[in-house]
Amino acid sequence: MTKVQLKGVRKEFGAFTAISQIDLEIASGELVALLGPSGCGKTTTLRMMAGLEVPTLGQILFDDEDVSEVRVQDRNVGMVFQRYALFPHMTVEKNVMFGLKVRGTPSDEIKRRLEEILDVVQLDQFRHRFPAQLSGGQMQRVAIARTLITNPSVLMMDEPLANLDTKLRGEMRRFIRDLQQRLGITTVFVTHDQVEAMELADRVAVIFNGELAQYDAPDALYQRPNSIEIADFMGASNIFKAQITGGIARTAFGDLQLDQTVCQVRDGSGHVLLRAEAIDLLLSDADADQNLIAGKVTGREFFGATVNYTVDCNGEAITVNEQSRRMVDVGQDVWLTIQPQRIWVIQNPV
CATH class of the missing domain: 3.40.50.300 (P-loop containing nucleotide triphosphate hydrolases)
Structure with a gap:
């Protein structure tokens, strides 16, 4: 060797x-x-x-x-x-x-x-x-x-x-x-x-x-x-501009609480990366208490074992990937939630 x-x-x-x-x-x-x-x-x-x-x-x-x-x-x-x-x-x-x-x-x-x-x-x-x-x-x-x-x-x-x-x-x-x-x-x-x-x-x-x-x-x-x-080369579909303030990422579709043991971020501008498979798609807003985002399903792609949903959240298209154990209809009002430790931040240079 x-x-x-x-x-x-x-x-x-x-x-x-x-x-x-x-x-x-x-x-x-x-x-x-x-x-x-x-x-x-x-x-x-x-x-x-x-x-x-x-x-x-x-x-x-x-x-x-x-x-x-x-x-x-x-x-x-x-x-x-x-x-x-x-x-x-x-x-x-x-x-x-x-x-x-x-x-x-x-x-x-x-x-x-x-x-x-x-x-x-x-x-x-x-x-x-x-x-x-x-x-x-x-x-x-x-x-x-x-x-x-x-x-x-x-x-x-x-x-x-x-x-x-x-x-x-x-x-x-x-x-x-x-x-x-x-x-x-x-x-x-x-x-x-x-x-x-x-x-x-x-x-x-x-x-x-x-x-x-x-x-x-x-x-x-x-x-x-x-x-x-x-991130783009590795296939990330959910990359959004954000302003980071006190461990919160402020985006066009809402505020996201960050886990600062994962993302040791400073205040300033950057982008948040939300992996499609890390986002949970909910039919009720009662099942999550943080990082809850309201949206509407605007697209659905079936891949056999998995399904890709496109969800419009205040004008931003977010892709969600989940196992095909259910089918959510296009036009359905939904809520998205993502755990803070699953969010990654790429900050702009100072």
């Missing part, structure tokens, strides 16, 4: 700056997702860690050793790409052991490690099949096995699930997480999918425009984003 650090890393391609400056530390055995929109610099960051690109400035360290200019073949990293790049004329087992063969590994060692890795990735029964005879998920497991058989110190994955359908993506996310936990290998995973990042990673590094915007655990990133841009 290897600790990875980026210190003041910058990357320029001619006049274009892909990465302005990134400082990042990935603990030994940790799985970190690099998350951000297309073109933000996350793949460039991964390629610099792998040795496929050399930083213009700064250092990349593996276990405190500077590897910034060490060639990719000398870093002992494993790369899994979006495109599987399997050899179509080779069987599964020949694809998997290819890297060991070109390194001149003794045949007995190749055989031993092949049996181990095929068992780990659950491909033993497919060992004599060719890539054209495999599903997308099976091909991705072959690509992962081909990488892991070389015993890399760091596993790097560049959007490896992008070519899979929704069901397979879910299965492969669980497979990759279970595999990483079992092996304890330091892993860096690039994705633009917020759900993928939150399900897979121990920590998520959000990159915007070549800069590290926030680096945090998935739940903290989701519940406590440090900017409006990150």
Whole structure:
């Protein structure tokens, strides 16, 4: 297991700056997702860690050793790409052991490690099949096995699930997480999918425009984003301007009591973030004694297990998400309530 650090890393391609400056530390055995929109610099960051690109400035360290200019073949990293790049004329087992063969590994060692890795990735029964005879998920497991058989110190994955359908993506996310936990290998995973990042990673590094915007655990990133841009990127639908006074957030639809052990706020302007699933929708105002907001249902979207309601509260549209154990009609007068500890405040700079 290897600790990875980026210190003041910058990357320029001619006049274009892909990465302005990134400082990042990935603990030994940790799985970190690099998350951000297309073109933000996350793949460039991964390629610099792998040795496929050399930083213009700064250092990349593996276990405190500077590897910034060490060639990719000398870093002992494993790369899994979006495109599987399997050899179509080779069987599964020949694809998997290819890297060991070109390194001149003794045949007995190749055989031993092949049996181990095929068992780990659950491909033993497919060992004599060719890539054209495999599903997308099976091909991705072959690509992962081909990488892991070389015993890399760091596993790097560049959007490896992008070519899979929704069901397979879910299965492969669980497979990759279970595999990483079992092996304890330091892993860096690039994705633009917020759900993928939150399900897979121990920590998520959000990159915007070549800069590290926030680096945090998935739940903290989701519940406590440090900017409006990150809140919006993470799918927040309820973000409203507020004036903060004495632990109260004053909004266009009413006053909200804050929990100042969660939001250590100062008086001033900012925004409140109300997660849609954290809001309770009531048919009576008798069931809550604080943060009660009157409104009218103006929209309803059914998603099977859940329902999204749009509620007009004094001219502001608030989205509420709840389990579909009931259906509230459009036009119904309702009340919304949210516990103070479920409210997050993003304050404007002084």
